[in-house]
Amino acid sequence: MLDMSPLRDDVGHPFKASVRANELLEFACHMSNFSLPLLLRAPTPTQSSLTFSEANPRDLKRWISRLPKANLGEMARQLYQGLTELNQLITPSENRLQLLELLRPEVYFVCKHLERHFLNQAIVLDERPRKVANLCQALQNHLATGYKQIIQQVAPRYTRDQAGLFSTALQRALHGLNGPLIRANQLYCPVQDGLWLELHQIYQIARQYQLHNTPVEEPLAHHSKVLSVEQTYVIALLMGCSRCNQMRQLNIGKLADALEAWSPLVKLQLPVTESSLFALDPTVDKPPLYRTLFSDEQSPRLLGINTYALAEAINQYLALPDDQRTPSPLLIPTGINTDLLQHLAVAWGDVAERTFQRTAGQGTLKLCIGMSALHFYVAGQKSFSELLQLNSAGSAASFSLKIANDDEDDPWASAFDTQRGKTSSHLLPYEEIEYPKNDSDNDSLSNGQHTFPTFDLNIVNHSPGGYCLAWQREVPQQLQAGELVGIQDDSGQGWSIAIVRWIRQVRSGGTQMGIELIAPFAQPCGMQLIREQQNSQYLRTLMLPEVRAMEKPPTVLAPRLPFQEGNKVMINVAGEERRASLSNRQVSSASYNQFEYQMYDAPKATETEKARPDQEFDSLWGTL
Known part of the structure; x- marks a missing residue:
């Protein structure tokens, strides 16, 4: 954290920010x-x-x-x-x-x-x-x-x-x-x-x-x-x-480089008007705020900031097909990606209103960071291959002799050094070598028996939509805005799915972050991309339930790559494989995508799964 002590001039008197x-x-x-x-x-x-x-x-x-x-x-x-x-x-x-x-x-x-x-x-x-x-x-x-x-x-x-x-x-x-x-x-x-x-x-x-x-x-x-x-x-x-506290560090630098090209699209308005989304009091040591947060008495001395033209230009750019975005009336510097543009279009396009009121909190939450850790704990600390009920990829290799050309009229068949039989039993004695499986060779299907770290964080405040949490010790390097996290309360009953919305360092010392709850629970699964020649490997994914009260369809959280809208995929839930297609991408961050999906066929049990006697009632539980 930077040293936030008051800056002093060379005479030695601290600057008084609170000038009347x-x-x-x-x-x-x-x-x-x-x-x-x-x-x-x-x-x-x-x-x-x-x-x-x-x-x-x-x-x-x-x-x-x-x-x-x-x-x-x-x-x-x-x-x-x-x-x-x-x-x-x-x-x-x-x-x-x-x-x-x-x-x-x-x-x-x-x-x-x-x-x-x-x-x-x-x-x-x-x-x-x-x-x-x-x-x-x-x-x-x-x-x-x-x-x-x-x-x-x-x-x-x-x-x-x-x-x-x-x-x-x-x-x-x-x-x-x-x-x-x-x-x-x-x-x-x-x-x-x-x-x-x-x-x-x-x-x-x-x-x-x-x-x-x-x-x-x-x-x-x-x-x-x-x-x-x-x-x-x-x-x-x-x-x-x-x-910016909702953005990744790299994107903040990219934004700073782009702003000089975009600044002509922003209007400063004195006096402030209804078209000013933001406003500031030039006599106060504060950044711009939403105009609606100022009182009528403050309006005469406010400077308004109209960002609608810039937000509209970004939205028009995002609405273009990829092949029509170059050249664009809006200069998009190298490194400015779609995720960042979508974030800025929202930030500069409308007033963000808090959905829920915050309440001062106490106690702690247990937290894990990243898809791998979250998947591991949601699955009850099972390895990925165990969860998918796949045959172990680490069994000993088995080799046998295969004749390259076994035709009846092979002209070389009578050669003195070829007539030794057609199986490996006719070879000279040999020693069997068993190569142990290296878990790191296949990250997507590695057993991952090592546990992922968890962290106990103090609750600063909370609302039905999320938490403000405080780090008392060193913050792990993988923590970034937009990262998936899992949270578990003191009761230890299950893990909820959340995303890091913002991070800040406070003057009193320490780091705080805001997390938004995505779902109270999730179904751990694996998903592979169906290709014409060869499917991809299974990757860790999480299926989120439908929320009928809010008209939210079921969705799946997946890694950024290789999955895209329109892909045909295979989803494996506890050994049952079903074909599906990915449709509307609801959320995209630097660490994951959230897709709606449509199942195609009934579950297809893998060879390792046995039929359960109560399986005929599975379709009934959700309707009772």
Whole structure:
């Protein structure tokens, strides 16, 4: 987890995020005596020179050319010290901007290459990757601080001829703050105190001077050559209302790369209107919220965010057949998959309302993670092959001699070295070798007698639809948003099926996650894909019951691959094999698909299953 202690400026005073709203409103209304930038966190320069370079672009370029790019640690150290000194340097805004522009790509180079140390790791980071993540946060915060100093210097005495300088500093400051915001989301950590308030303030300054839509050249952009202050601000706002805690870490990074291309489709509305799905109070250190969560009294000072055009563009793209999606009016960068687009279309397209009220909880739940573990425990800790009642694949191999060409008129039949008989009994004596079965050779049918780990988690709160659970110890690496889990209460009566909806790290320490119940129980089974030449192996699947009260048909939870809509499959339940077809895919996540299915024929018992005397009544139990 990142260090979430309050950030301090170089003077040593912690930033007070809870600035009074009436003060901010007064500042915004009296632009002739502009004081709003003074609330930005930036030190007052006190030094007249730099120790590592002369304070001019030519000398700084020479210093940058000598940075050891092959040694990221040393390069990061030098950049960190250089930025710290630069933020203490007394220099004109024009010169400061030139120096920062030279350092900026180097900072992003280092941060990008250091990500491998803390991304795609366990959710709770060990000490070393946590320090690397904090270093990246600090580098980009120091870079943003330099641009904020320019804003502080220029805003009170702004003139038209400074428009290029001022708009660049505003855009760069927002872009610099977006980095720590995105990284906090990737690590499921709280955003640092004051960051949202600074983002809001910088945009309000740009809007006050009519610079918010001025195009600014952006060499670090992925999909365009220019980004305005408003577009850069919208990137942050979209990150704030994308429900990133419900997304996988990799997808959060992909989303961040795509947002600059999508930001022109989002409208910021002042004053807020009925078409604003989200809104924010620029005087408060908070991300956007649904507009309906604000009171009427708050409306006059709200900034509205209309995301409907973007959500509609995503929905139109998803409605196209696969072969018609390229080219698309909506730019879909590489790596943006259908699951992520569906998530974003929902997040930006309508208000999410909680179905059930939460109740504070107590006690613990036992939890297992992943399809393999869930299948194992739902099946009563039986091995997969035992559950399917399949013949063991590990019996000793049996060999016999087979004549390659046994024709009556074989011209070689009379050769002296071929007339030894037609069976292995005529061979020379040999030693039988029995090769033991290796369980790892066949994961889908492995006995898996080893037990899967379970975890006892404290209940923070609960509702009929799910739980908020707290991890008190180390979080396993396989835990991800969208992962299947099984839960069992203290009574130990059966396992319920759930999915991890969100993950977050709390400031008080520890990790919390929200899980949504999918079904109170499931039927463990195996499913294989029927092919013309050879069927696939059986893979672990779970059959979920029909919920008639909610008009939900029976479904099956299956691995992401190889199963798709329209596939013909064989389902094995306790040794009974039945043909079926997969139809509507209701849910798709990074770890599983949920399909509706239709059975074709009556159960076909495998050779290992014997008829039961009460079998004739099986169809009766469900109707009584």
